[in-house]
Amino acid sequence: xxxxxAKKKLGLKEKYRLLTRDLGWEPSYQPKDAIYPYTQYExxxxxxxxxxxxxxxxxxxxxxxxxxxxxxKFYAIIDAHAQNNGHLHITDAxxxxxxxxxxxxxxxxxxxxxxxxxxxxxxxxxxGTQVACxxxxxDEIRHAQTQIHALSNYNKFYNGFHGFADARDRMWYCSxxxxxxxxxxxAGPFEFMIxxxxxxxxxxTNLLFVPFMSxxxxxxxxxxxxxxxxxxxxxxxxxxxxLECIKFMLEQDPANLPIVQNWIDKWFWRGFRLLGVVxxxxxxxxxxRVMSWREAFEIYGIxxxxxxxxxxxxxxxRPPKGWDDAGKALDxxxxxxxxxxxxxxxxxxxxSWIPSEDDMAWLSKKYPTTFDKYYRPRWEHLKKLKEAxxxxxxxxxxxxxxxxxxxxxxxxxDDPTRLTQREVDYQGEKYHFCSEGCxxxxxxxxxxxxxxxxxxxxxxxxxxxxxxxAWMEWVSLVPGKDNxxxxxxxxxxNFDAWRDLAKSNQ
Amino acid sequence: xxxxxxxxxVGVPRDVVANFNGKQIVYVNWEQHLLFATPFMLVVEPGMRxxxxxxxxxxxxxxxxxxxxxxxxxxLEWRKGKSAWQPDFAATLAENGIVHKEQLHFTTPxxxxxxxxx
Numbered sequence: 001x002x003x004x005x006a007k008k009k010l011g012l013k014e015k016y017r018l019l020t021r022d023l024g025w026e027p028s029y030q031p032k033d034a035i036y037p038y039t040q041y042e043x044x045x046x047x048x049x050x051x052x053x054x055x056x057x058x059x060x061x062x063x064x065x066x067x068x069x070x071x072x073k074f075y076a077i078i079d080a081h082a083q084n085n086g087h088l089h090i091t092d093a094x095x096x097x098x099x100x101x102x103x104x105x106x107x108x109x110x111x112x113x114x115x116x117x118x119x120x121x122x123x124x125x126x127x128g129t130q131v132a133c134x135x136x137x138x139d140e141i142r143h144a145q146t147q148i149h150a151l152s153n154y155n156k157f158y159n160g161f162h163g164f165a166d167a168r169d170r171m172w173y174c175s176x177x178x179x180x181x182x183x184x185x186x187a188g189p190f191e192f193m194i195x196x197x198x199x200x201x202x203x204x205t206n207l208l209f210v211p212f213m214s215x216x217x218x219x220x221x222x223x224x225x226x227x228x229x230x231x232x233x234x235x236x237x238x239x240x241x242x243l244e245c246i247k248f249m250l251e252q253d254p255a256n257l258p259i260v261q262n263w264i265d266k267w268f269w270r271g272f273r274l275l276g277v278v279x280x281x282x283x284x285x286x287x288x289r290v291m292s293w294r295e296a297f298e299i300y301g302i303x304x305x306x307x308x309x310x311x312x313x314x315x316x317x318r319p320p321k322g323w324d325d326a327g328k329a330l331d332x333x334x335x336x337x338x339x340x341x342x343x344x345x346x347x348x349x350x351x352s353w354i355p356s357e358d359d360m361a362w363l364s365k366k367y368p369t370t371f372d373k374y375y376r377p378r379w380e381h382l383k384k385l386k387e388a389x390x391x392x393x394x395x396x397x398x399x400x401x402x403x404x405x406x407x408x409x410x411x412x413x414d415d416p417t418r419l420t421q422r423e424v425d426y427q428g429e430k431y432h433f434c435s436e437g438c439x440x441x442x443x444x445x446x447x448x449x450x451x452x453x454x455x456x457x458x459x460x461x462x463x464x465x466x467x468x469x470a471w472m473e474w475v476s477l478v479p480g481k482d483n484x485x486x487x488x489x490x491x492x493x494n495f496d497a498w499r500d501l502a503k504s505n506q
Numbered sequence: 507x508x509x510x511x512x513x514x515x516v517g518v519p520r521d522v523v524a525n526f527n528g529k530q531i532v533y534v535n536w537e538q539h540l541l542f543a544t545p546f547m548l549v550v551e552p553g554m555r556x557x558x559x560x561x562x563x564x565x566x567x568x569x570x571x572x573x574x575x576x577x578x579x580x581x582l583e584w585r586k587g588k589s590a591w592q593p594d595f596a597a598t599l600a601e602n603g604i605v606h607k608e609q610l611h612f613t614t615p616x617x618x619x620x621x622x623x624x
Binding site: 037038041042043187188191336339340343344374377378381382385392394395396397398399407408409411417418419421423427429430431432445446447448449450451452453454456457458460461462465466 | 508509510511512515516517518519520521522525526527529531533535537538540541542543544545546547548549567570572587588605606607608609611620621622
């Protein structure tokens with residue numbers, strides 16, 4: 001017996017509405033403000049949450065279908081990678097430093113973003129926004145886990161991967177990304193959206209993603225490439241969420257403009273500082289380079305960012321305050337940071353090294369106005385010291401910026417011979433900054449940054465009290481294995497020995 | 507400006523001098539000598555003689571730079587924070603007014619082997 005129904009199958013639009021927008025209701029048992037207590041205090045005014053346009057309109061059935069396909073593929077490939085000793089296909093074991101930094105500094109940020117978006121999914125009253133944020137939260141946890149899985153095979157064979165969680169919590173260079181995410185997570189929900197959803201996932205995302213994933217492809221790292229493909233369509237959704245956030249906020253009320261602009265200024269600068277690590281990785285740590293940091297920023301920062309801010313100009317948005325200073329830093333920052341990592345490499349859980357003549361020739365070509373003039377003399381001197389048996393270890397430890405927590409290695413935008421040293425006295429204490437940008441962020445909300453847990457000063461407080469050996473144990477750094485120069489390391493010896501084994505019958 | 511918050515928020519600084527077991531932080535910067543990635547972060551006793559700080563702490567840290575041997579630390583131009591400053595080498599850090607997290611700078615004009623091209 002045929003049962004005839006009058007209703008046709010639901011169209012996509014209707015299905016989406018019934019499964020997402022219509023899930024919410026207007027509260028009547030408790031005041032709305034009590035259920036959503038964080039939507040007013042930042043000063044952002046939203047009049048109509050229904051105006052939120054979720055461009056992807058994903059429901060759970062499609063979401064899991066797409067994600068499951070990607071997961072199946074991903075795990076099949078990394079299994080094959082492990083079974084085939086995929087680690088031996090990388091260009092050179094120096095490449096592993098990029099991966100160690102990624103695992104210690106970036107993957108934890110994925111999980112933090114996951115927590116942040118889960119919180120947004122709870123704190124925003126609009127159903128469309130809630131659903132989009134909740135999905136992004138799951139995406140970010142998945143990214144953290146797939147990254148750890150992708151890199152886990154390298155941990156079987158090489159140093160510096162084992163203690164990544166302790167490094168994340170305790171290592172000095174990891175407080176850069178950690179403070180970035182803590183800052184965003186302790187901000188209000190709207191600032192979080194501009195910080196992570198817009199500034200990081202839209203404006204700056206390509207500067208993180210493309211270098212690492214292309215770097216992996218160029219250097220024979222199938223595991224990381226596979227992660228990249230697995231995350232790509234998630235990132236497309238994240239970018240769209242970020243862009244929708246800013247447009248929504250700006251369209252809801254003109255009063256939102258100055259608040260949003262202030263956040264864009266702050267988070268562009270914090271993001272630019274965070275990405276300095278990527279620049280160093282691109283210019284120094286990839287044995288087979290993709291392009292220079294300068295070239296990457298010209299495409300993904302200046303060109304793409306320029307177009308974006310031109311588009312946003314109709315809302316009254318201007319490019320971020322630090323834009324010009326960022327431009328002036330491009331030809332310097334990667335060198336400054338690598339020189340720092342090298343001289344403090346007794347205290348890193350990844351290797352660094354002096355660039356070879358070939359490396360320096362490439363750097364010279366890519367940075368014609370700065371490398372030979374400012375940085376080659378330092379590298380060559382460091383090489384001389386190493387050859388004399390006295391490789392330089394800077395025991396004078398690093399001064400850190402109170403806001404971004406990076407060692408203050410950066411120079412004045414208009415004078416590359418002088419370190420930028422900004423200082424503020426606040427309630428009887430001195431605070432130091434690497435730049436105008438970081439100083440402004442502090443001055444805007446000093447109470448937030450005075451309590452920063454800065455790793456270098458912390459090293460001299462209880463319980464470590466300046467004992468370097470005790471510190472190494474505490475951060476899970478195994479001296480002689482995880483730290484120091486790549487040249488002469490176990491990683492170098494092992495990689496070369498195993499690769500030889502794979503090619504000969506001796 | 508206050509932290510954007512739902513109620514008054516007071517941050518507690520983590521790096522107050524009381525946390526350093528009787529010591530304090532002093533930053534020392536050799537201007538335009540960028541072989542050293544950042545100013546040196548020194549953790550020393552306020553009762554230390556400034557001359558001893560230079561001879562026993564700063565001088566050894568400078569040795570990697572090719573100009574180190576040519577520098578007499580007692581014959582230089584100094585800045586404390588943003589202002590020009592004349593140190594009293596016989597007096598202690600405290601007597602010299604070098605407070606916790608003070609930033610000191612010294613300069614060696616005309617002497618800069620690694621920045622000769624600049």
